[in-house]
Amino acid sequence: MAKTDTEEKVKEPEECTHDCSSCSASCSSRDAEPDPAALARKEMNKIKKTIAVMSGKGGVGKSLVTALLASATAALGKTTAVLDADITGPSIPRAFGLNKARAEGSPLGILPVETATGIKVMSLNLLMENETDPVIWRGALITGCANQFYTDVVWGDLDYMFVDMPPGTGDVPLTVLQSFHIDGIVLVTSPQELVGMIVEKAAKMAKMMNVPILGIVENMSYFVCPDCGKRHEIFGKSRLAETAEKFSVPLTASLPIDPKIAETVDEGRAESLFELLLPMAKQL
Numbered sequence: 001m002a003k004t005d006t007e008e009k010v011k012e013p014e015e016c017t018h019d020c021s022s023c024s025a026s027c028s029s030r031d032a033e034p035d036p037a038a039l040a041r042k043e044m045n046k047i048k049k050t051i052a053v054m055s056g057k058g059g060v061g062k063s064l065v066t067a068l069l070a071s072a073t074a075a076l077g078k079t080t081a082v083l084d085a086d087i088t089g090p091s092i093p094r095a096f097g098l099n100k101a102r103a104e105g106s107p108l109g110i111l112p113v114e115t116a117t118g119i120k121v122m123s124l125n126l127l128m129e130n131e132t133d134p135v136i137w138r139g140a141l142i143t144g145c146a147n148q149f150y151t152d153v154v155w156g157d158l159d160y161m162f163v164d165m166p167p168g169t170g171d172v173p174l175t176v177l178q179s180f181h182i183d184g185i186v187l188v189t190s191p192q193e194l195v196g197m198i199v200e201k202a203a204k205m206a207k208m209m210n211v212p213i214l215g216i217v218e219n220m221s222y223f224v225c226p227d228c229g230k231r232h233e234i235f236g237k238s239r240l241a242e243t244a245e246k247f248s249v250p251l252t253a254s255l256p257i258d259p260k261i262a263e264t265v266d267e268g269r270a271e272s273l274f275e276l277l278l279p280m281a282k283q284l
Helices: 005-009 037-045 062-075 140-151 171-179 193-208 240-246 261-267 272-283
Strands: 045-055 079-082 103-105 109-111 120-122 155-162 182-190 213-219 251-254
Touching: 037 109, 045 062, 045 171, 062 079, 062 155, 062 182, 062 261, 062 272, 079 140, 103 120, 140 171, 171 193, 182 193, 182 240, 193 213, 193 240, 213 240, 213 272, 240 251, 261 272
Parallel strands: 045 155, 045 182, 079 120, 079 155, 182 213, 213 251
Antiparallel strands: 103 109
């Protein structure tokens, strides 16, 4: 049955991301008078390259990789930002030592918080009174928040924006890949076969959305014994080369199991670890 004119114009509120560039429906968002602040942000926000960091699974180190890649591009003299799209589990502010910082508003929009090296950061925890307060929201609010971080923040002129994605292939990853201008994806995995299987879901999602996979980072890849110097593959043999070949991914990197890395990030000094992913950052 053909849709009526009214049905064509109405879009369910829970489906609306308020990003009219990805939608042809006529609704209140499209029909409203242009917001002068939004027009000003559109002129100011010039993001040359936006890269999503995802895995399809939690607990593999997406936030770590996001922080390290941002730190590396900043160390290369590039203007860099991190958008924390993991709305219900934001950890980016703590990695950069911003756990006590708060984002502020301005007539133009939300002002991101800057790290010690000038990386611009936006995360829900920068808007919360306490960083441990839970976010008990349904999907529409979560995706709307992620989208507002992209459209309503005064990012300015950026060389790189890294988007720290939530786990899975659900609402937020779909919104990001559809509504943001994503230039590519960096996948994060670990050696376990189960993790590899789930990460392949994210890789296939990227392919279905016609977004190129720029690189793969295998976290917790190995452990070097501090006493004998021998390298141990605690979580099994590395699957990095196999996965990269399967999806024709040009860039790869391995991160070790190292308590010093975890300690440094927990202390909010992720920027001091930029050399770990510097070779990959140079080629992004």
